[in-house]
Amino acid sequence: MSLRFQSIGFDLDGTLLDTSGDLAATLNRVLAEDGRPPLPLARILGMVGRGVDVLLEQAVAATGGGDAAVLARLHPRFVATYGAHIAEHSRPYPGVLDALDALAAQGITLAVVTNKLEALTLPLLEATGLLPRFATVIGGDTLGPGTAKPSPAPILEMLRRCGGPAAFVGDSLYDVQAAQAAGVPVIACSFGFSQAPVATLGADAVIDSFAELIPALARISV
Incomplete structure (x- = not known):
């Protein structure tokens, strides 16, 4: 696909x-x-x-x-x-590795854009085996004060570093708002930490598992 x-x-x-x-x-x-x-x-x-x-x-x-x-x-x-105690209990969600591998096989550049401090993000990704899969990592403090999501700044920086067209995948209203402000389509994960129903966040698509990610990206890529 x-x-x-x-x-x-x-x-x-x-x-x-x-x-x-x-x-x-x-x-x-x-x-x-x-x-x-x-x-x-x-x-x-x-x-x-x-x-x-x-x-x-x-x-x-x-x-x-x-x-x-x-x-x-x-x-x-x-x-x-x-x-x-960075990764005593933290694990990738089911299907994450397969989805990342499938995207990489298409030559798509992958990035992490999080509000977690960069100094905590990098060791967490390393401890869970994900770090080598990403071309760039942007933390909540990477670009300085006031630039964390829902600001579009980190996603615009992702575009500068990795190129476009791009899409973004997140689980919160802040992810959706940041992506929309950056002019990037966004997919929301229903299995994340959002307290509001993800269907109400305004994302371009909602997925219930990573098995649905690539089909959802295909639908919004036309």
Whole structure:
């Protein structure tokens, strides 16, 4: 099934990898060390998607509140703890490797565009065996402050590095908004971390598994 795309970008958490176990364990460990109660997994996943700063802001607000000093204290703890347990439970979703191989076989350049810090993204991709499959990796801080999704900046940078036409695959409203603002068609994954039904996000297509990815890309590539 031939595709017209020169490059395809992927979100990371909730799209390529199920990172829910490691994210929840890290956050609750950091909260416990600060004398705060744990949060249930479903609530934590609702906070994921905008990067560590937003995750911590929402988690602190949900566990008694705190000021900027609290956030400044917890940020390095979270980054260090998560880095030390980067892929104890995180795994590629079923079908990811086959889909990436099939795209690469067509000569399509693959990229990761995530709001996760680049310094955490690279070791996570390496630990899960995915890093060699991607020509470029753009983290939430790669381009500087204020450039994370839903800003189109990282997807525009992906286009600059990898060429177009391109498509993007993600699981959140931020992914859809960023891709649309960059003028790139977007596919939403129903199995990710979105708290809203993915059918309401406005993506060009929705997939329930990676087995559906290439057929969905073919439909939107005409």
